[in-house]
Amino acid sequence: GENVEQHPSTLSVQEGDSAVIKCTYSDSASNYFPWYKQELGKGPQLIIDIRSNVGEKKDQRIAVTLNKTAKHFSLHITETQPEDSAVYFCAARGDKIIFGKGTRLHILP
Amino acid sequence: EAEVAQSPRYKITEKSQAVAFWCDPISGHATLYWYRQILGQGPELLVQFQDESVVDDSQLPKDRFSAERLKGVDSTLKIQPAELGDSAMYLCASSLSSGRRYNEQFFGPGTRLTVL
Numbered sequence: 763g764e765n766v767e768q769h770p771s772t773l774s775v776q777e778g779d780s781a782v783i784k785c786t787y788s789d790s791a792s793n794y795f796p797w798y799k800q801e802l803g804k805g806p807q808l809i810i811d812i813r814s815n816v817g818e819k820k821d822q823r824i825a826v827t828l829n830k831t832a833k834h835f836s837l838h839i840t841e842t843q844p845e846d847s848a849v850y851f852c853a854a855r856g857d858k859i860i861f862g863k864g865t866r867l868h869i870l871p
Numbered sequence: 872e873a874e875v876a877q878s879p880r881y882k883i884t885e886k887s888q889a890v891a892f893w894c895d896p897i898s899g900h901a902t903l904y905w906y907r908q909i910l911g912q913g914p915e916l917l918v919q920f921q922d923e924s925v926v927d928d929s930q931l932p933k934d935r936f937s938a939e940r941l942k943g944v945d946s947t948l949k950i951q952p953a954e955l956g957d958s959a960m961y962l963c964a965s966s967l968s969s970g971r972r973y974n975e976q977f978f979g980p981g982t983r984l985t986v987l
Contacts, residue, residue, distance in 0.1 A: 766913075768913075798978075803980070804980055805962050805978030805979050805980050805981050806962070807978065808975050808976070808977075811975070851913050858916060858927060859916065859976070861915070863911070863912050863913050864911070864912070864913050
């Protein structure tokens with residue numbers, strides 16, 4: 763079946779440094795790629811998304827890149843802050859939305 | 872700010888018992904989703920409604936799970952009988968509409984189910 767692979771599963775970065783999370787997808791019909799942030803005890807919250815006709819999108823400290831040929835997309839967080847600590851999920855949507863397994867991001871003081 | 876409401880937030884039950892979860896989507900959202908999230912995993916779609924109709928329940932274990940959205944607004948997900956492997960977070964989400972448009976899904980806080 764269709765799937766989304768997400769790496770790494772855990773990531774620790776020093777406060778102020780950048781964090782990168784990578785995902786690959788298998789369904790070539792996928793055309794929408796959202797990223798979600800999930801804090802403890804809460805539901806996932808959309809932080810940024812990208813459509814298949816765009817290669818890159820940026821929103822303040824967060825950016826996402828998409829390589830449709832390689833079926834690969836990435837989340838970049840710059841100037842990380844303590845409040846960025848959470849679990850991040852990528853997802854790919856074709857006929858249905860499929861989530862990656864998540865990356866637990868730790869921001870070290 | 873409008874939010875997706877879910878209740879209860881936590882549920883502990885014994886195996887073979889019946890459990891039910893309730894979700895109230897954001898007003899005006901035609902599409903409603905139920906997801907199961909096992910600890911350490913991403914959400915997995917169980918069922919998707921468009922108004923009161925089921926549009927995808929291919930991953931719903933229909934021998935024990937059922938879902939309804941009778942009036943196309945709030946929804947109930949039921950498990951009967953519950954099994955140990957059903958312990959997970961059950962998330963509800965809603966969006967303006969489905970199809971292949973890029974509609975943001977808004978998630979509720981979830982119901983954490985523990986089956987003993």
